[in-house]
Amino acid sequence: MRLSPATRNLLRVGVGITLAFIYIPLIVVAVYAFNGGTTLKWPLDGLTTEWFGEAIKDSGARDALFTSVKVGAVATVIALVLGTLASMAVARHRFFGRETISFIVVLPIALPGIVTGLAFSDTFTQVFGISLSLFTVIVGHATFCIVVIYNNVIARLRRVSANLEEASADLGAHTWQTFRFVTLPSMQTALVAGGLLAFALSFDEIIVTTFTLGAGDETLPIWIYSNLFRGQQLPITNVVALIVVLLSIIPVYLAHRLTREEGVAARAGGAGAIAESTAIP
């Protein structure tokens, strides 16, 4: 598009403002992890790394981290299975209600978190009479993680021609062989990327978690949340916050590297799913 130099510069200023808006708070968090004082006051009273040692020794934070990893791993595995099955059905078959699948998949993330959380909490405690536990948290997390896997795998399946699978069948491979030797290898990186993102999503979730978590269990976000209200834990919380940022950057970055060609939709969460639901090339 032909733009005057003035418009171009104005646009650059807009980009700068938005990037600053996105990153300044994250930089602030990073700086506060080295806070020498024990309050939120700015400028800081000196810098120190002593709280990193304290944070690593903190058993509450460590247990919470372990719980988060456990929940994230199991939820991711469930989401991988369900999301892959759904995307294979939609990408390779025609059936009644095909268009609505994308919509149903995205619903758990498109509806406000309190709705999903309360719906699960109501159902678990009142209909099934099971008390809330890590199991109920995992069910909740797996539900909203499906969309991530689904988006990644369907974007890949649309890029890989179905002819390959037909050729495999024509050459005598049966259904499992075709899946094992043709379909699965072609979607491998999409699965890894989707899995990493699903894990990041679960690792970070707090709203549905608060509704489905039983007494006595804590995920890392819940641990941070409850410690934000305890003044004396503040320095450790600052450090844990920075560690969480660093831990979540890794999977997101790796996922991006793995699925470069798929474009933005696969990684844009729910917004991508709406895009995928009808934008069939």
Add this chain to the structure above:
Amino acid sequence: MEAAGVAAGEEKRSAGRRLADLFHGRSRLQAGALLAGPVGWLVIGYIGSLIVLLIAAFWSVDALSGELVKGFSFDNYRELIDTPVYKDVALRTIGIAAAATLTDVILAFPIAFYMAKVASPRMKGLLLVAVLMPLWSFYLVKVYAWRTMLSSGGIVNWALDPIGLDGPGYGTTAVWLVESYLWLPYMILPIYAGLERIPNSLISASEDLGGKPWNSFRRVVLPLVFPAIVAGSIFTFSLTMGDYITPSLVSPDTQFIGNVVFTDHTNNLPLASAFATVPIIVMIIYLLIARRLGAFEHL
């Protein structure tokens, strides 16, 4: 198919192999088998839970024993309508959701446009990573960052002090700021994807036909990207409406739908369920309008 059939007939076939043959060439059967798990989980498990939520809104709590009465009464809804506080809370929440959505459109458009139509491929890649990175991660840390920055001795007051201003502190303004901040990437990405989809030749054509840049933008680009903006707004709006962590951290004295639902759900689950139907209804209306505006078809 022939070869597989012959080979299979000769040797003793395992159960897995027989199943494979059963699926062979039967698209409907394959689709059914693929869908059973995910549809079972999402439709029976998730949609079923939503229905339970809607039903629970008609239950009540026995005033004396505190026990749940799984009957049918409109009392919860009557209470919500008759108590002005609930109406205020609902309107405040919807207002903040709308304000955050508008703010995000304004902040998202320049960077999305720059990425899609101006930046070099290398720059585009870098910006994309910069926007994607914070998309799903560290929600709580982001809210906490703002709690830190907006605290009375915090960085915002420190930065505004030399020009004689005060930061907003904790309160409704803080909620608006933080919600706009949290969901901004959800707005940038669909707008960027929508702009990418507009062929440059279309814009060139408009320019060749004498359209001034502003006219080309307003009459060619904007109508084409509008559905994408609506699609992004679904998320900014919905995620803001369902958030109760942010208000609890940066606006402890103001109530939003999420806070009320969360506080009530332990002692009055039916009332909390009834109040939770407000965001559901708002979102259903929102999605229906979004659909009409083409957010589903064109993005």
